[in-house]
Amino acid sequence: RIVLGIESSCDETGVGLVRLADDGTVELLADEVASSVEQHARFGGVVPEVASRAHLEAMVPTAERAFAKAGLTLSDVDAIAVTAGPGLAGALLVGVAAAKAYAAALDVPLYGVNHLAGHIAVDTLQHGPLPKPCLALLVSGGHSQLLRVDDVASGIVELGSTVDDAAGEAYDKVARLLGLPYPGGPPIDKAAADGNPEAIAFPRGMTGPRDAKFDFSFSGLKTAVARWVEGARRRGEEIPVADVAASFQEAVADVLTAKAVRAATESGIGTLVISGGVAANSRLSALAAQRCAEAGIELRVPRPRLCTDNGAMIAALGAHVVAAGRKPSGLDISANPALPVDTIVV
Numbered sequence: 001r002i003v004l005g006i007e008s009s010c011d012e013t014g015v016g017l018v019r020l021a022d023d024g025t026v027e028l029l030a031d032e033v034a035s036s037v038e039q040h041a042r043f044g045g046v047v048p049e050v051a052s053r054a055h056l057e058a059m060v061p062t063a064e065r066a067f068a069k070a071g072l073t074l075s076d077v078d079a080i081a082v083t084a085g086p087g088l089a090g091a092l093l094v095g096v097a098a099a100k101a102y103a104a105a106l107d108v109p110l111y112g113v114n115h116l117a118g119h120i121a122v123d124t125l126q127h128g129p130l131p132k133p134c135l136a137l138l139v140s141g142g143h144s145q146l147l148r149v150d151d152v153a154s155g156i157v158e159l160g161s162t163v164d165d166a167a168g169e170a171y172d173k174v175a176r177l178l179g180l181p182y183p184g185g186p187p188i189d190k191a192a193a194d195g196n197p198e199a200i201a202f203p204r205g206m207t208g209p210r211d212a213k214f215d216f217s218f219s220g221l222k223t224a225v226a227r228w229v230e231g232a233r234r235r236g237e238e239i240p241v242a243d244v245a246a247s248f249q250e251a252v253a254d255v256l257t258a259k260a261v262r263a264a265t266e267s268g269i270g271t272l273v274i275s276g277g278v279a280a281n282s283r284l285s286a287l288a289a290q291r292c293a294e295a296g297i298e299l300r301v302p303r304p305r306l307c308t309d310n311g312a313m314i315a316a317l318g319a320h321v322v323a324a325g326r327k328p329s330g331l332d333i334s335a336n337p338a339l340p341v342d343t344i345v346v
């Protein structure tokens with residue numbers, strides 16, 4: 001069966017096509033993304049109205065490119081999945097409206113699905129079925145969560161999440177402090193390669209004995225970097241961008257991997273999936289690989305292209321939801337900007 005996936009929760013218009021085989025395996029056929037990130041760069045963050053308009057313009061051409069890539073036509077589609085939330089309300093609405101139109105015109109079932117579950121499900125396109133249960137560390141521009149995934153189509157439990165900024169948000173804010181472009185993850189990753197991760201001892205948030213074991217906090221770290229940079233400027237010193245980037249990146253990777261490995265060890269779960277845009281970070285994946293190997297945990301990190309927002313992740317989740325026999329959502333669904341992670345199908 002062919003599943004079409006549509007994503008529009010933030011600034012990427014994504015359309016993916018996958019094939020669900022009878023044995024439950026899911027194969028990637030097409031993954032087309034149109035990003036409006038350049039239109040937001042000069043504002044230092046996503047402007048919702050600009051994102052909505054860009055989705056509206058990009059949706060149909062992106063879908064046409066996906067069908068051309070896969071060598072399929074609309075009539076080949078057996079089911080449609082669309083991101084129903086969480087995300088920006090106006091942005092989500094464009095994808096939901098498009099998905100409803102396709103579902104009504106083609107007379108196929110429609111599934112409104114959770115974007116965060118999609119970030120996890122996408123890994124099956126690269127590494128095959130997920131063990132049940134597994135742990136997921138979801139680190140993106142809007143979220144930082146540690147999740148127990150009993151079944152990506154039906155059972156996700158939050159073990160912890162950020163109490164303030166998301167990890168990607170911290171990258172974006174620190175990049176701004178250092179005069180690096182938006183989004184900040186890739187330029188910090190690049191600058192850090194030439195820096196010393198031990199040059200500056202930045203704080204590891206939420207790691208004290210009284211802190212919730214699996215929650216995160218990145219706003220203190222961001223403030224510490226801001227203070228350090230201000231101090232150096234006041235003294236008339238040149239900012240050692242590479243060292244600040246490397247030391248900041250080390251603090252983020254240290255906390256994320258320490259908590260994820262601890263969650264796996266304490267719960268006796270043998271597989272950790274790291275996904276979301278920040279999973280593309282070179283130091284995070286290297287440190288996770290090292291610590292997982294030491295703890296005897298299998299680590300799965302999708303390739304960077306699958307970690308950031310795309311339509312294939314929604315198509316993949318849709319395929320697992322179809323395979324699990326879940327009830328379609330119906331044509332009266334609405335977008336839910338605050339959809340909780342444990343609601344996988346609306």
Ligand code: ATP
Pocket residue numbers: 009010011086087115139140141142143167168169171172183184185186189276277278279280281282307308309
């Ligand atoms: P959400 O999924 O929570 O709604 P989002 O979809 O905007 O948020 P993603 O597209 O998954 O988030 O990720 C974008 C974030 O990933 C940005 O904050 C960006 O800076 C960060 N990022 C991308 N590449 C890297 C990298 N190499 N290192 C660190 N962070 C990175």
Ligand code: MG
Pocket residue numbers: 010011012141309
């Ligand atoms: Mg994005």
Ligand code: FE
Pocket residue numbers: 115119140141276277308309
């Ligand atoms: Fe995302």
